Amino acid sequence: MTKMRILLIEPPCERFKGMITPYFPVGLLNIATTLSKYGYEVKVYDTEKGINTEYKNFQERLLSYDYYLQGLENDNHEIWLEIQKIIKEIEPNLVGISAVSVKYKSALKVGKIVKSIDKDIKVVVGGIHPTMYVDSMLKEKVFDFVIAGEGEKKFLKLVKMIEKGKIEDNNRVITEGDYISDLDFLPIPDRELLINKHLFSSNDLGAIMTSRGCPYKCMYCNSKIFWGGKIRFRSIENVIQEIKLITQKYKVKQISFIDDVFINDKRRTINFAKALCKENINVNFLAVTRPDLIDKEQLESLKKAGCNYIKVGIESGSEAILKKIGRNTSLELIKKSIGLLNDSGIFWGAFFIIGFPYETEEDIYNTLNFMKAIDPPYATLSLFTPYPQTKIFNDLKSINLLPTEDNYEKYDHHSPYNYFSPLIERNRFRKLVEEVMKEFDAQNEKFNVLREKFYSQWNRQQKGNF
Ligand code: B12
Numbered sequence: 001m002t003k004m005r006i007l008l009i010e011p012p013c014e015r016f017k018g019m020i021t022p023y024f025p026v027g028l029l030n031i032a033t034t035l036s037k038y039g040y041e042v043k044v045y046d047t048e049k050g051i052n053t054e055y056k057n058f059q060e061r062l063l064s065y066d067y068y069l070q071g072l073e074n075d076n077h078e079i080w081l082e083i084q085k086i087i088k089e090i091e092p093n094l095v096g097i098s099a100v101s102v103k104y105k106s107a108l109k110v111g112k113i114v115k116s117i118d119k120d121i122k123v124v125v126g127g128i129h130p131t132m133y134v135d136s137m138l139k140e141k142v143f144d145f146v147i148a149g150e151g152e153k154k155f156l157k158l159v160k161m162i163e164k165g166k167i168e169d170n171n172r173v174i175t176e177g178d179y180i181s182d183l184d185f186l187p188i189p190d191r192e193l194l195i196n197k198h199l200f201s202s203n204d205l206g207a208i209m210t211s212r213g214c215p216y217k218c219m220y221c222n223s224k225i226f227w228g229g230k231i232r233f234r235s236i237e238n239v240i241q242e243i244k245l246i247t248q249k250y251k252v253k254q255i256s257f258i259d260d261v262f263i264n265d266k267r268r269t270i271n272f273a274k275a276l277c278k279e280n281i282n283v284n285f286l287a288v289t290r291p292d293l294i295d296k297e298q299l300e301s302l303k304k305a306g307c308n309y310i311k312v313g314i315e316s317g318s319e320a321i322l323k324k325i326g327r328n329t330s331l332e333l334i335k336k337s338i339g340l341l342n343d344s345g346i347f348w349g350a351f352f353i354i355g356f357p358y359e360t361e362e363d364i365y366n367t368l369n370f371m372k373a374i375d376p377p378y379a380t381l382s383l384f385t386p387y388p389q390t391k392i393f394n395d396l397k398s399i400n401l402l403p404t405e406d407n408y409e410k411y412d413h414h415s416p417y418n419y420f421s422p423l424i425e426r427n428r429f430r431k432l433v434e435e436v437m438k439e440f441d442a443q444n445e446k447f448n449v450l451r452e453k454f455y456s457q458w459n460r461q462q463k464g465n466f
């Protein structure tokens with residue numbers, strides 16, 4: 001029997017809104033590269049990439065949200081037609097579709113397109129949303145298989161099962177299997193497997209994941225539920241190998257470490273920085289962290305190694321809310337780390353969230369005022385979204401404001417439909433969102449930092465401490 005032809009698809013969402021999606025689907029590439037090492041013909045199709053997409057500010061994102069919902073309803077939308085055409089061209093025997101919650105309906109639609117082309121093509125769904133709702137995935141009739149959790153080994157197992165014709169009803173859902181204990185076992189994602197690679201910038205191809213999981217327990221986040229609440233690291237040598245490869249092959253100048261919390265273990269961060277310095281590679285990088293993990297020594301070594309952008313999760317400017325959402329930090333501590341960032345000369349950006357169910361109008365204004373006080377060179381605002389099985393999701397059950405497993409397409413961090421605030425009246429909440437978004441957009445315009453431009457040659461005046 002000839003080996004199967006496999007196509008892995010990242011479904012569309014942002015592209016309907018004319019929005020750019022940075023990077024590439026790292027998880028799908030991890031699965032694809034693993035399968036390809038075992039001799040399978042496999043490709044990855046990221047449907048988010050297209051022409052005519054651009055970076056949008058927060059107010060524009062809110063306004064363009066309905067284009068996604070309309071796109072889901074319109075079978076003749078050019079994006080669905082493109083997807084249909086590409087599947088016909090590739091003629092896969094097996095299609096794997098990924099789904100974060102907001103894209104579940106989109107994943108379902110891609111599955112329907114596959115089945116309308118040839119009902120014998122097997123379709124498997126995976127990723128975070130199917131993992132949270134594993135039991136109800138098969139009711140759709142579109143998905144032949146569901147894989148929960150980490151996909152690489154389980155997908156390989158499924159492919160072998162299909163090849164041997166050993167499929168029975170009780171193995172259509174694959175949930176069991178340990179986490180991969182040694183991440184160096186995974187091959188470096190082979191970017192050549194992207195069918196539309198020409199649509200990715202070299203910076204897009206510079207996304208690297210160096211760890212899986214996060215040891216913290218923020219009550220709105222499903223990292224712990226998905227990755228098990230522990231962090232597993234790739235070795236520094238293995239990460240450097242990927243950096244060497246992509247800087248040579250794709251001339252990547254800007255790497256983005258997309259780990260949940262890249263600056264995490266102090267010793268590892270410093271060792272990584274030293275190892276990268278030794279290699280003398282002309283590359284910059286972006287890293288994500290929490291305020292309580294920032295210190296001077298790490299910042300200095302990261303700067304030396306080429307770190308030009310640090311994103312830090314602040315989340316709220318209200319002490320009470322920080323406590324309620326389990327951030328395990330304080331405004332005082334945040335201010336201290338912002339002082340260190342300002343002194344470091346590294347460009348930085350701060351993440352904030354509004355719309356937690358415990359928030360009053362005053363809490364939201366506290367967040368806005370705190371953002372202005374720390375004056376970040378870039379500020380991201382997200383609207384709280386309850387993700388399945390998180391602590392806050394469970395709290396919302398009692399106030400009857402939950403999304404259901406199959407209406408998540410209406411909710412994301414910049415959706416006008418997000419409203420989970422029993423302490424604020426719905427219309428008032430909408431007005432607050434518009435007001436706060438306007439202020440965040442103004443903050444970002446102040447530094448004239450639209451995407452792609454924002455971190456080059458950052459040279460901020462030192463601002464002193466608070
Ligand atoms: C990088 C990132 C982004 C990038 C994505 C870039 C890209 N081109 O893919 C950007 C910044 C654009 C982004 C956007 C958003 N993101 Co994001 N993002 C991440 C982050 C930090 C890493 C993703 C990643 O590559 N992981 C590494 C790989 C290895 O993991 P993986 O993708 O989950 O894949 C593995 C498994 O899930 C599984 N798998 C995945 N797909 C499939 C498919 C099949 C068939 C199978 C069998 C298995 C399988 O196998 C893979 C390998 O083990 C994650 C957090 C995290 N740690 O994963 C959040 C995360 C995925 N994002 C999240 C969210 C909410 C969003 C947004 C919806 C935010 C928003 N704007 O509202 C948007 C969605 C935009 C969109 N329309 O897609 C949530 C999803 C929660 C949920 N229940 O939906 C996460 C989990 C963060 C969190 N902790 O809450 N994101």
Ligand code: SF4
Nearest residue numbers: 214216218221223260
């Ligand atoms: S929000 Fe960030 S720090 Fe908190 S648990 Fe999730 S990934 Fe970890």
